Amino acid sequence: MLHNVCKSTKPRLTGNDIPDDIWRHIALHIASEEPLHKFYRLISVNRTFFNVILDAKYGEVRWVRLSEKFMRGLQRLQNPIISSHVRRLYIRAWFIEYLLKREALIKPPPPYKACRLFTCCVGQRARKRLDSAKPRKNSTSSEPLPHLSSEEIIRLLINAVQGMKNVTELHFEWRDLPLNKDTRIFLTSTRKAFSSCLRKLVLQAQISKFKELLARADYENLDELDFHFDYSPTWRRKSADGQEAKEGTAEEDPDAGDLIQTVLPFISHWKARLRSLVITSFSSLDLSEFLSGLPSMPTLRHFGVNISLNKSHLSDPSGLINILTTHSSSLLHVSIKPGLPANCEQYNKVHVQRQMKCDWAAIHDLLLSSPQCLVGLESLEIPSICPRATLPLVRRSCDTLMRLALTGYYLSEEEVTEVINVFSHRAFELQRLHLEVKLLVTSLFHLLATRLPNLYSLVLVYEQHIPLDSPPAACTSCHARLEAIRHRDIRRALPPSKHRRALVEHARVPRRAHDHGPRLGAGAEHTDVEGVSEGCDVWSAGEVSVCADRAGLVRQVGHLR
Incomplete structure (x- = not known):
């Protein structure tokens, strides 16, 4: 009898007895099977569902335009519990400039228009009363937001950023943001809030603005850098005889000085822990000195450049080759994307493509003469001159490549076969392929x-x-x-x-x-x-x-x- 009583009094298993890891797998499985609006309804199931749903809803925040959706999201992010779930933050700073310009355009009305303004206000209040008496659908979602000044919105942005304690990825696009007291406070608060958790930093601005973006930046765990140098008007200094001086050196171009004195020391400061470095440039500056000055990064796994390869933007490609040679033992992913040459809009497509191919041919020959470059890679993206010239570079990593992208040259079906034959001994290992082909036919799909x-x-x-x-x-x-x-x-x-x-x-x-x-x-x-x-x-x-x-x-x- 006592044995039966013990059996009947055995405690039942409840949801609290299930570990959080299992609940998290359950929540992620439901999120992958159900639409998001249905999944969001399960936020009150338990703490694990609460955190997973907030991660899904606020894990990525984009501040790119001023709208009611942006304002509602900004108001929710004033709560530290919600803002702590943000992992990736995208900021396009042009909308902050728009706020400042909008504030400057709002002027107080002249005294002689006070009576007219009072009449308009009374009429607006009367219309609001009539509208409130009518039945409305989704009144909570269609209710207009109150008008806020630029200072108040920037204050809300700063407060939201200060609560984002777990952001690991920051994308900041400067555009035409002016530097004043409010914007400096916003940049400073951003650096302080992300100092301990940020892993990836993506900055897009003119080179002259990087000095303010990177000033006093102390990121403890930063290991990925992605810098975009935007176009800036060409700065030229005329010599004594009236001729335009050569651009691109630190003595004559302020951007060159900022690049060497600001960006390069910042990269050198994190050289011991950097795993990824990507440089994209639309500037008219010559990057040869910058690339030659990059330090040795022992843990570098990914290196990418998206720059113009002509003489005016890369007069000495030895710096680029030196990076690939020095880090050949650690690099796993290499991406070289040639940008459009300067003044390309003045020429037709054929001329631009011919010029880009000639620019790449010089670097291609240097890569062929450096047997340590592009060895043991898992992913490779480079321009192609022709299969006969490019495949020797691909074969250096044919035993390890899982991703391959060849651009700039349209392959025939026979040439596609040559590319595939490089991986004939491990056809199941190649997972991603990017090619440019002359003719798209059914037999090509069958071949692949x-x-x-x-x-x-x-x-x-x-x-x-x-x-x-x-x-x-x-x-x-x-x-x-x-x-x-x-x-x-x-x-x-x-x-x-x-x-x-x-x-x-x-x-x-x-x-x-x-x-x-x-x-x-x-x-x-x-x-x-x-x-x-x-x-x-x-x-x-x-x-x-x-x-x-x-x-x-x-x-x-x-x-x-």
Whole structure:
């Protein structure tokens, strides 16, 4: 009897007895299966659901434009509990400048207009009373926000930033933000709030503004830097004989002095822990001295440059080669993207492409003569002259590469085969591929699907295509379905099935009809589709991005069921 009583009094397992890790996996599984608005309703289940939902809702905050949505989010971020869940913060500072200009335009009315202003205020109050008497739908969401001055909004921004104690990634775009008392306080509070938790710093500004952005910045755990040098008007000093002096040196160009005296010491300060360094430049400055002065970074894993490679922007490429050689034992990811040359709008497309190819050829020869460069990489993105010249560089990492991107040269189907043959001994290891092809045909997809069966992401930029043979009715139906496909974030809801087919259809649509889509190069449209394979089920689940050429036509790729 006593034994039965003990059995009956055994305590039941409750939700509090389940560890938080299991609850977190449950919450993440529900978030991946259910729409977000339904998932948000579970915020009161327990503490784990509460934290996961706040992470999903406020994990990424973008301050890019002044709107009611921005103001409502800013008011919620005044709560330290909510602001502590922010992990990534994007700031485009032009909207702060807009606040300051809007404040300057608001002037007090003249005395002789006081009576008219009083009449207008009375009329507005009367209209508000009439509107409040009418039934409204979603009155809480449509209620207008009170007008706040620029000082009050900046004060709210500072208060929200001070509560963001767990931000690991900061993207700051300066634009035309003026430096005054309020903006300096905002920049200072941002540096102090993120000093202990920030891991990745992305700054986009003119070189002269980096001195203020990097001043007294003490980030304890910073290991990723991404600097964008915006275009600034060319500064030239005339010599005694009236001729324009050569630009690009620290003695003659203030930007060159700021680059060497501000940006370079900041990178050198974090050289022992930097894992990623990316330099993008739209400035007219010569970056040779800057690249040559970069220190040795023993833990560097990712290095990328997106700069113009001509003589006026990179007069001495030995600094770039030296970085790749010095860090060859630690680098795993290398990306070299040649920017457009100066005054490219004055020339046609053929001339610009020829000039960019000549600029890259000089650096390509230096890479070939340096056998330590580009060895043992996991991802590589470089321009291509032709397969015969470029593949020797790719073969240096053919045993380790998982991502490959070759740009700047349109490959034939035979040349694509040459690229694939480099990975014939480990066809299942290559996961992401980016190529530019002359002709997009069905046989090309069949080649890629059979030779690279484990490919997860495929990006193709092409000049021409051969449309698939199909009756007119089918073409009309395909075109209607393609019109309904969004240009980004198309994800398959159901698991892959071997009976589900993907059809590739290319519609000649004027570019004007799809200006909302993201662009590549000088006017290419881009579509991300998951699990696309033409006539075969070799690819299980992946992304295929097919980009139009730059001739003015848009091609689309869609997943049709």
